[in-house]
Amino acid sequence: MNAILSAWLDERDRWMLWFPVGLGVGGGGYFALQQEPSVWIAPIVFVAMVVFAAFSWRRHWGIGLTLGVVGSVVVVGFVAAQWRVMSVSAPILTHPLGPVIVTGRVLSYDSVQDGRRLLLGELSVERLSQERTPYHIRLHFRDKYSPPPVGVMVRARAVLQPPPSPAVPGGYDFQFRAFFDGIGAVGFIMGNAEVVVGEIPDAWRSLLSSVERFRNQIAQRCAEVIPAPHAAVTAALLNGDQTAINFSMMVNYRNSGLAHLLSISGLHIALVAGLVFFVVRAFLALCPFLALHYPIKKWAAACGLAAAISYMLVVGAPVPTLRSVLTTALFMAAVISDRNPISMRMMAFSAALILLLQPESLLGPSFQMSFGAVAALIAVYEVFSLKAPQEHGGFLGVLLRVGVYVGGVLLSSVVATLATVPFSLYHFQQFAFYGVVSNMIAVPLTSFWVMPLALIFYLLIPLGWEALALRPMGWGVMLIDEVAEITAHLPGATGSVPVLSTSAFLFIVFGGVWLILWRRRWRFWGCAPIVLGLFGLLMTSPADIMIADDGKTMAVRVEGGGL
Numbered sequence: 001m002n003a004i005l006s007a008w009l010d011e012r013d014r015w016m017l018w019f020p021v022g023l024g025v026g027g028g029g030y031f032a033l034q035q036e037p038s039v040w041i042a043p044i045v046f047v048a049m050v051v052f053a054a055f056s057w058r059r060h061w062g063i064g065l066t067l068g069v070v071g072s073v074v075v076v077g078f079v080a081a082q083w084r085v086m087s088v089s090a091p092i093l094t095h096p097l098g099p100v101i102v103t104g105r106v107l108s109y110d111s112v113q114d115g116r117r118l119l120l121g122e123l124s125v126e127r128l129s130q131e132r133t134p135y136h137i138r139l140h141f142r143d144k145y146s147p148p149p150v151g152v153m154v155r156a157r158a159v160l161q162p163p164p165s166p167a168v169p170g171g172y173d174f175q176f177r178a179f180f181d182g183i184g185a186v187g188f189i190m191g192n193a194e195v196v197v198g199e200i201p202d203a204w205r206s207l208l209s210s211v212e213r214f215r216n217q218i219a220q221r222c223a224e225v226i227p228a229p230h231a232a233v234t235a236a237l238l239n240g241d242q243t244a245i246n247f248s249m250m251v252n253y254r255n256s257g258l259a260h261l262l263s264i265s266g267l268h269i270a271l272v273a274g275l276v277f278f279v280v281r282a283f284l285a286l287c288p289f290l291a292l293h294y295p296i297k298k299w300a301a302a303c304g305l306a307a308a309i310s311y312m313l314v315v316g317a318p319v320p321t322l323r324s325v326l327t328t329a330l331f332m333a334a335v336i337s338d339r340n341p342i343s344m345r346m347m348a349f350s351a352a353l354i355l356l357l358q359p360e361s362l363l364g365p366s367f368q369m370s371f372g373a374v375a376a377l378i379a380v381y382e383v384f385s386l387k388a389p390q391e392h393g394g395f396l397g398v399l400l401r402v403g404v405y406v407g408g409v410l411l412s413s414v415v416a417t418l419a420t421v422p423f424s425l426y427h428f429q430q431f432a433f434y435g436v437v438s439n440m441i442a443v444p445l446t447s448f449w450v451m452p453l454a455l456i457f458y459l460l461i462p463l464g465w466e467a468l469a470l471r472p473m474g475w476g477v478m479l480i481d482e483v484a485e486i487t488a489h490l491p492g493a494t495g496s497v498p499v500l501s502t503s504a505f506l507f508i509v510f511g512g513v514w515l516i517l518w519r520r521r522w523r524f525w526g527c528a529p530i531v532l533g534l535f536g537l538l539m540t541s542p543a544d545i546m547i548a549d550d551g552k553t554m555a556v557r558v559e560g561g562g563l
Contacts, residue, residue: 007522017344017517020351022070026077027359042082046075081359084180090135093185098159100126102137103196105153108212111219111232111244115143118189120154134184145192150216151209156193160185165549180360211313215239218314218461225467226474234470234477236262238454240315249481254428255494256487257417257435258442261480263366269324271451272311273332277304301335304328307455314458322358324370326350344378344517347371365427369420372512376419377412379516413439422508425537426500433495438487442480449476497537504536 030037053068104120118139125133139158141147148154163178163186178184222235232244242250242262253259281300285291308328312321327350334346351371354361361367413436424431432438453473460466487493507529514526546555546563555563 007520010520011518014344014517014519017348018070019073020348020355021513021517022073023077023080023352023355023359024362026074026079027081027355027362028077029074030078030081031360031363037082039082039086042075042079046072046079049075077355077359080356084357084359088180088182090179090182091132091184092179093134093160093162096159096161097125097127097185098187099157099190100128100160101155102126102139102158102160103153103155104137106148106150107136107209108150109141109147109216110241112140116141116147117243118147118154118193119183122153125160135182137185137187138183139186140188141193142189148193148195150212151206153196154193155196156189157191158187158189160187162186168546168555176360176363180358215241215314219244221461221466221470222474225470226477230474230478230481233262233481234474237268237450237477238314238457240321249484252481252484252488254430254488255432256438256484257432258438258480258484258487260369261442261446268315268451269308269311269321269328271447272455273304273308273328275452275455276307277301277332280304298336301332305332322354326353327374342378342381344375344382347374347378365423368423368509372419372423373416375516376415376512380411380415382519410436410440413443419512422500422505422512422533425497426505429497429499431495431497432487432493434487434490434493438483441483445476445480445483449473450480498540498542500537501540504533504540506533507536508533 049068049071053065053072056062056064056068102120102123102125104123107119107121109116109118118141119136120139121136123133123135123137124130125137137160139156163175163183165175166173178186216239218239219235219241222231222238225231226234229246229249232242232246233249236242236245245262250259250262253262277300280303281296284296284299290296305328308325312325315321327346330346330350331342334340334343354367417435417439421431450473453469453476456469457466457473460469511526511529511531511533514529515523516526517523518526542557544557548554557563
């Protein structure tokens with residue numbers, strides 16, 4: 001017992017890293033409930049925990065103080081999740097409706113294989129009172145018609161449906177995502193959509209409409225300059241819209257372990273901010289007066305942050321992008337305030353802020369995989385880092401620096417891959433065995449070829465010269481697509497596993513968190529729950545019969561393992 005207490009006290013500088021873990025436990029506990037609790041329960045429990053912690057502190061009861069503080073943090077996470085649900089609650093269609101006349105403003109649209117998907121707001125729906133009308137609906141629009149411009153009011157005859165439930169148990173839950181996005185119905189437009197005169201939007205909505213038009217302009221220019229299969233991937237990197245990427249290409253990226261390159265997240269935001277930071281700093285350093293008398297490093301950090309925010313406005317602000325910009329903002333703030341920008345505390349603060357503002361992101365693979373990979377990388381590089389000897393020059397020095405870079409990329413790929421394996425198994429039941437190899441080729445191509453040209457593209461598009469950057473950027477994307485296709489079709493490129501049970505998944509996650517957040521030897525206690533979770537994977541068997549929630553469709557497993 002004394003050894004445990006000594007280790008606990010020796011790690012006091014790491015206690016605050018468990019704050020987002022407590023928030024996640026509280027938020028996850030709320031979402032696991034089968035019915036909505038009273039809004040007064042959590043505040044009462046919070047007050048009780050604070051009183052208990054204060055009493056324990058006055059009595060010098062360390063265990064009681066710890067339990068009180070931990071309990072308070074967990075309750076805060078619970079309250080944040082409950083408040084978030086209450087704040088975004090909106091009408092949801094409960095039964096099919098239509099054909100009906102729908103009038104609304106086009107907020108955005110994205111390309112799909114056989115048309116467009118329009119997101120409409122400011123709605124008026126025939127046969128629905130205003131109190132029962134959803135805030136947003138998403139409608140499929142046939143490709144043979146020209147889509148209406150973003151920002152205009154349209155009227156169309158449409159068939160509406162409630163947001164669909166998961167296709168299989170544990171599958172992607174569009175209903176859950178739609179609830180937090182305010183999408184209360186989906187459907188399709190019958191025929192064309194008529195543009196009608198509506199009220200003039202305010203300045204903010206006009207700005208959002210302008211951004212959406214700019215995103216669509218980017219997609220059109222990519223389609224004009226780059227061959228079709230690769231244009232959609234290029235557009236996804238420039239405007240964040242993946243919907244136009246064909247199914248086979250998406251499968252190649254998933255099976256090769258490169259799907260993270262298509263989601264605008266940490267890698268892309270860091271590249272944009274980092275490139276602008278180093279270019280601005282190098283440019284300012286050319287002037288000796290500025291370099292000697294002014295903090296050009298801090299100026300460059302501010303420019304890098306502005307570039308990251310601007311990039312987010314163009315590609316949209318889904319959870320991965322928003323989280324990455326927040327982390328980048330903390331990184332640049334650390335540079336400006338002369339603090340260490342790469343630390344576990346920065347990661348913990350970013351995670352805590354996301355869990356307070358968007359607690360539902362905890363349940364998505366994006367949040368879990370991103371923070372799992374980042375935390376694991378920081379933990380590994382806290383133990384050791386690869387540094388090239390500075391005294392060697394000439395060809396030997398170049399070889400050493402190349403070796404350090406290759407070693408760093410390899411180590412980072414291995415660590416990030418291992419850290420995200422549990423989440424891949426739990427959410428996708430699939431593992432890409434050649435992900436490390438494909439990332440060693442594709443990530444440098446993205447870092448040193450594709451993303452720098454993307455920045456040049458943004459600078460040139462106001463002048464109409466964007467093709468100068470877009471065409472070579474497309475060549476780089478073609479190479480990455482080729483890497484994805486070759487890797488995805490190698491023998492044994494992917495492996496499928498049974499659905500990982502939630503209890504086994506939580507054991508693995510807890511063990512990984514324990515292993516990452518502590519520094520001393522007792523961190524290796526985390527290996528025990530990881531092993532228990534892996535045993536749970538071996539003992540899990542797939543379902544033999546699955547029945548849809550409407551009772552009209554079922555699937556039965558056959559002798560070969562298929563459904």
